[in-house]
Amino acid sequence: MMQVAKKFVAVDARFSEEGELAPLAIYWEDGRKYEIDKILDKRRAASLKAGGIGVRYTVRINGQSRFLWYEEPRWFVEAVIRN
Amino acid sequence: MSATRHMRQTATAVVENRGPGWHGRPVRVLRAVLGFVEASRFYPSLKCAGKPGLDRQGISFCRFVAEFYGVLATAKMADRIILHSDLNSFYASVECFYNPELRALPVAVGGDAEKRHGIVLAKNELAKKYGVKTGEALWQARQKCPGLVVLKPNYSKYIQFSKLAREIYDRYTDRVESFGLDECWLDVSGVAGSIEEGGGIADEIRALMREELGVSVSIGVSWNKIFAKLGSDMKKPDATTCVAKTDFKEKVWILPVADLLYVGRATERKLRKMGVLSIGDLACFDVELLAKVLGANGRMLWGFANGLENSAVRKSGGSPIIKSIGNSTTTPKDLVRADDVKITLYALSESVASRLRDGGVRCRGVVLSIRDKDLFSFQRQAPLEFASSSSKTIFNAAWKLFAVNYPGGKPIRSLGVRAIGLVEEFPSQLSFAGPVLDDERIERLDRSIDFIRERFGYHSAKRALMLVDPALSSLDAKGDHVIHPESFFA
Numbered sequence: 001m002m003q004v005a006k007k008f009v010a011v012d013a014r015f016s017e018e019g020e021l022a023p024l025a026i027y028w029e030d031g032r033k034y035e036i037d038k039i040l041d042k043r044r045a046a047s048l049k050a051g052g053i054g055v056r057y058t059v060r061i062n063g064q065s066r067f068l069w070y071e072e073p074r075w076f077v078e079a080v081i082r083n
Numbered sequence: 084m085s086a087t088r089h090m091r092q093t094a095t096a097v098v099e100n101r102g103p104g105w106h107g108r109p110v111r112v113l114r115a116v117l118g119f120v121e122a123s124r125f126y127p128s129l130k131c132a133g134k135p136g137l138d139r140q141g142i143s144f145c146r147f148v149a150e151f152y153g154v155l156a157t158a159k160m161a162d163r164i165i166l167h168s169d170l171n172s173f174y175a176s177v178e179c180f181y182n183p184e185l186r187a188l189p190v191a192v193g194g195d196a197e198k199r200h201g202i203v204l205a206k207n208e209l210a211k212k213y214g215v216k217t218g219e220a221l222w223q224a225r226q227k228c229p230g231l232v233v234l235k236p237n238y239s240k241y242i243q244f245s246k247l248a249r250e251i252y253d254r255y256t257d258r259v260e261s262f263g264l265d266e267c268w269l270d271v272s273g274v275a276g277s278i279e280e281g282g283g284i285a286d287e288i289r290a291l292m293r294e295e296l297g298v299s300v301s302i303g304v305s306w307n308k309i310f311a312k313l314g315s316d317m318k319k320p321d322a323t324t325c326v327a328k329t330d331f332k333e334k335v336w337i338l339p340v341a342d343l344l345y346v347g348r349a350t351e352r353k354l355r356k357m358g359v360l361s362i363g364d365l366a367c368f369d370v371e372l373l374a375k376v377l378g379a380n381g382r383m384l385w386g387f388a389n390g391l392e393n394s395a396v397r398k399s400g401g402s403p404i405i406k407s408i409g410n411s412t413t414t415p416k417d418l419v420r421a422d423d424v425k426i427t428l429y430a431l432s433e434s435v436a437s438r439l440r441d442g443g444v445r446c447r448g449v450v451l452s453i454r455d456k457d458l459f460s461f462q463r464q465a466p467l468e469f470a471s472s473s474s475k476t477i478f479n480a481a482w483k484l485f486a487v488n489y490p491g492g493k494p495i496r497s498l499g500v501r502a503i504g505l506v507e508e509f510p511s512q513l514s515f516a517g518p519v520l521d522d523e524r525i526e527r528l529d530r531s532i533d534f535i536r537e538r539f540g541y542h543s544a545k546r547a548l549m550l551v552d553p554a555l556s557s558l559d560a561k562g563d564h565v566i567h568p569e570s571f572f573a
Contacts, residue, residue, distance in 0.1 A: 004183075046297030051181040053247070053296055 006050035007079035011068070023057055023068055023075065034061045036068075045069075050078045122148035162328070164281035165396060166269040167303045167311035168288060170248060171320035173265035174205035176298045177244050178234050189213055190232045193221045200413055204236055208320065241265075244296060251291050255284055260397040266315075268308050270396035278304055278327040285323040293321070307392045309344055310335055313362075316342065331390055336363025343387055345380065353377065362388045408442065409450070410434045411499025415554050417456050418495040422551055424485060429546055430558045431500040432478035437533055439502055440526075445470035447504030449480035455493040462499075463488045469519050470506050473526040477502060 010027040026034045041058035047069055054071035069076050122144060170176065174192040179185050189210035194200025201221045213228035225231050245264040252259045258270035275281040285302035292300045299321035303314020306328065313335055314324040326334050340362055341351045353376060359365050365373075366388035373381030386392055410431045418424050439446060447470050454460035463484045467476060481500045489495075535544045541559040549556035 044295045046180070046293075046295055048180070048297050049183065051183050051297075053244075 003081045004049040004078045005081050006047070006052055006076050008074050008076045009068075011075040013075075021055075021070065023059065023070075026061070026068065026075075026077070036061055037063075040065055047076075047078055050076065052076055118148045119146070162278075162306040163270060163272045164275040164278060165305055165308050165311040166271055166281060166285055166288070167305075167308065167315040168248075168252065168267050168269065168285075168300045169302070169312075169315040170244070170265040170292075171299045171301055172205050172207050172211075173244075173298075174236055174241055175207040175210070176205075177240055178237070179207055180297045181240070185232055188232050189215070189228050189230060190234065191215055191221070191224055192236050193224075193233045195235065244298065247296055248292065248300075251288060251295065255288070258396045258398050266312075268311065268396045278306070278325050282323050282325045289321060289323065305331070305390075307390055308394060308396065309387045309392045310390055312344060313338065313342060328390070332363065335390075336361060336366060336388075338362050340365050340388075343384060345387075346384065350377065350380070350384070407450075407501050407503045407505065408435055408438045408444075408446070409499060409501030410438075411452060411497060412558055413454075413497040414495070414558075418498070418555075422548065423555060424495065424498070425482065426548060426552055426555045427498050427558070428481050428485070428500060429474070429478055429548065430556065431498060432481055433474040433529075434559075435500050435502050436472050436474035436477050436529060439472035439505070440508075440530065440533065442505075443508045444505045445472045445508055446477070446502030447506060448502070449477055449484065450499075450501040450503055451481045451484040451488075452497075452499035452501070453485070453489060453492075453495055454497040456496050457493065458496070459493075460497075461488075464503065466504070469522065470504075471522050471526070472502075472508065472529075473522050474529050475525045476522050 009029075011023050012025040012027075013021055013023045015021055022039060023036055025036055028034065036059045038060040039057055040060055041056075043056055044054070045056035046053045047056070047067070052069055052071050054069045057068045057070065059066055059068050067078060123141065175190050178192055179190055186207075187209075189207065189212075191206040191210050192204045194202055194204060203215060203217055203219050203221060203224050205217060206215045206224075210224070210228055210231060213231070215224045215228050215231065221233055225233075241264055245261075249259060249261070249267065252267055252269050255274060256269050256271050258273075260268045262268065271281055271284050275284055281304040285304050289300055289302060292298055301315045301317075301319045301321065302323045303311040303317065303326065304323065305311040305314055305326040310326045310331060314326045317324040317334070324334075338361060340346055340354050340359055343362055343365070346354070354360075354365065357368070357372075357376065359368055365384060368385065370382060370385045373385050375381070377384065412427065412431065414423075414427055418427060446467065448464055448466045450462055450464040452460065452462045465480055465484055467480055471477065477500065532544050542557075545556065
């Protein structure tokens, strides 16, 4: 059975001159680093599965799109837990 | 492309890009497009150029006319379009949102039973099915629903959600009036031309709430605040209910009279004696007779029932007119000794004084509320000699009121201190009188303590008296302060 949990992650991010915040890479707890190829979308949205609100970035990592939330001051993802 | 078609397309693009309030409002958009086209025809003669087409100045001019036409289209509608948005089972919804594993369980948010605040503040839909009611004791709720999950309230989260919900409302209108943390009225007359269009905005807001905040709202749409509020209660959760002038008798008049705002238990009892059971009964009742029995409230309620309520939805953004600042608390144990009362009054007075200073105001009077262990309650008030925001002056006034009005009374269950007659802090009358100078000195001391508490926490600095009873002095009246629904007439 698959469950979804709220997983806070470390993120490299950059502020532009206009003050726009853009995530660049996500660090997983085992030390793996996932570079973000592209930000596909950015909007205020809730994560019903994980229970969190904030600015949701739809990002492309290794050709796959994933959601990444900025719930000030932390970043989180919906992590899949396999029992 | 012909010049006229180009003009129409420009007009539609200009008008459609006016923001969310314009989208899907056919009457307004159509009027505005017409306005733009007419203005663009008129513009060449205005410039005396005689050339067809528009320069940049012309587009600005036509935009202005279009806006004017659009506003005129809605201004012509005599009725206001009021929305009442109610966040469903607010506290419980927020808790279930943050704890997905609880969503399949009956959940209630309740006060701390050990501090004698043990009542149900909110419950989710599942708990509601078991008959759990807001306001009942937690032990009663647990009897009805043995598996009930009771969570402590987390007000900072609720306030954050309330602010975010308000941001969504603000996208549609600047006329947003809060009624507690979970309810708001919105006057969308500027962007909706009819109740149906108001219903369309309500549906958009519901979708945004689900998507952005993960919670649901019920929204009532009507031409007055009272019927809009009744509408939001009709269908729950996550629904829109429109109450128009054509159908309010079928929808509203059949409801029990107790559903009406400001019909409490006592008023309901009086109305029942007169044979008034439903809102329709009230609307058709002799208003003069109602006024005789219920006074001015009788006339007001009769107006409510007939849809005659016409108070404005207050604008958001501007600071509300604050008439008083107060704090009250139900203490963890009954107050018997004078020191018990002093400790509680100090905690309340310090909070009230600090909030006065935060708001840049001083008070000219103090109100003391007392509720004894038999739940009998009363209030007494006294003026101050000079306007003050020092905790000591407010405490002295409250203590004096207590000593005069409650000598040797029953043990006390709850106390409240309220500052009234608020005046701006500056400019203030300069004085060389002793008490005023003392008050200013204490006020400076209070500000220093505010600063220490802000940096190191509320309990980092306290009066020696507070050490006598740690249970009573654990109250952080300011930090624990919760905004309850204010009066409809505030």
